[in-house]
Amino acid sequence: MEQISNEFEKLVKKQKLTCDQTQINIDKLINQINDSIQKIDNDSSQSSTVLTLLSNKLKTLTSQTIDNHKELYSSISKYSKSIDRKLKTNLDTIWKPNVLAGKEEIINSILMSHFIREGQFDLAETFSKESGIPISDEKKNQFQDLFNIVEGIKRKDLGPALKWASEKRDILKKNNSNLEFELHKLQYIQYLINNDIPSAIQYAKSNFGIFGETNFKEIKRLACSILYIKHLDNSPYSDLLAPSLWDDIESQFKRDFCSIYGFSSESPLYTAIMVGASSIPPLIKIDTILKVKKNIDWSANSELPVEIPLLDSQRYHTVFTCPVSKEQVDCNGKDNYPTMLLCGHIISKESLLGLCKGNNIYKHKFKCPYCPTESIEAQAKRVYF
Ligand SMILES: [Zn+2]
Structure with a gap:
């Protein structure tokens, strides 16, 4: 990797040098042309000689520039070959295209869900027409709401988010979510930033009351911050000005919204691709080892022969597979x-x-x-997951 990085540095330098040289040549060209115009203006009888000279100079400069570019492109092509040599991995051994055969409809549905949850509604419509997979209007409307509200947050307009959070107050509370208070807090901070003490106090009076039980400490702190309103950035309350508060509230909103409607906070397609990509190196390794040592083809089993390390955010527990029966078990099942x-x-x-049956005597x-x-x-x- 270090070698690739060094080669990249060299390429960047070369690109800069070529760019500078080209610029110099272009400037020279312009000067030559202007000089020639000047000369012809002064003495038109010399025009033929001047133009011949100019033409020769232009040819030289142009060919110099072309040569420089050729050199640069040859370096780029060498660099790309060197990347291929170092990083290109033969995926043939772990590439099993048959696994997806006959599952086009499922794959299309997954893609459709992804487009909707990424807010690509037009793309989802077109995809629906072309693939024949119907769009779930309910899901589309839910995500449309989500994106409208998130757009509002991006514009620093918390109104739609506050309206939604107040409508969902009970369920948010049930989910132990602090979202509504955090939104009010951010709105209050905007009054502080605008030096608007009366509005800040009025806002706090009207909105913080219902959070007295759960967020009393924080409310006290917000109230005291007014004392430093003139120089909040240089006060113990400077954290209230952190620009990251907007990003935080956006992620929290998306997370809580998805949680209420039973969606994962990250697109399942995105997660599957990330997990798949991180599985490639261990799978290639194990495939090589198994072939050399035991001549076993892991793809014959429905389970992977190695554990793939996953991030916490990539773990889901909605499905439990019993390690004894190897069957999936409904976590909310009545009998099983x-x-x-x-x-x-x-x-x-x-x-x-x-297991108990065979051991009655004990x-x-x-x-x-x-x-x-x-x-x-x-x-x-x-156990409940
Ligand atoms: Zn045990």
Whole structure:
């Protein structure tokens, strides 16, 4: 990587040099032309000689410039080849196009969802017409609302966000979200920034009351900040002026909005691609190892032979697969659901009952399938994800 970086530096220098030289040549060209015009104006009988001289000079300068550019392009092409040599990976071994065969409709639906949740509504309409996948109007309207409100936040207009948060107050509270207060806080800060004490006090009186129980400390702090209104940036309250507050409120709004409607805060397509891309190096490695050592093709199994490290934001727990039965278990199921054994291992209720059955003589005592711990059915606890 260091070598590529060095080569890049060299290329940037070369590009700058070529640019400077070209500029100098162009200036020279202009000067030559102006000189010639001057000479002809002074003595028109010399025009033929002057023009011949000018033509020769122009040819020389033009060919110099072309040569410089040729050199630059040859360096660019060398650089791109060097990147290919260093970074190009043969993906053939882990590329399994058949996996996606017959799943065009699912893929198109995923793409459609992505366009909608990215606010690309026109693109979604066109895609819907071309792919035949219907647009979910409900989802589209929800995201349309989200984007209108986010647009407002970007314009520093908190009105639409505040209206939405007040309408969803109960559910936000249930989700332990502080969003409505944070929005009011930011609105209040705008009055401070504008040096408008009466409006700030009025705003606080009208809006902070309902948050007294949950945000009293913060409200006190906001009230005291008025004392420093003339020089907030140089006061213990300077954090209230941080420009990042707007980015924070935007992300918090998106997160809480998606959470209320049951959407993940990041596009599933984006997450899948990020996870897929980060899985490529370990998969190539394991593929090479398996082929050399045991001659096993990992693609024959439905599970990956290695653990792929994921960021917390890329982990989802909406689906639980029982490690014993290998079946997906509904986390909210009535009869079958995830249960945690005494040792902390989690299996499905059905698998648990299966394990107890064969051990009646020990009063339902059974051994965990993954560790030596023994327990009885009553010790297993239902787990909610
Ligand atoms: Zn265990």
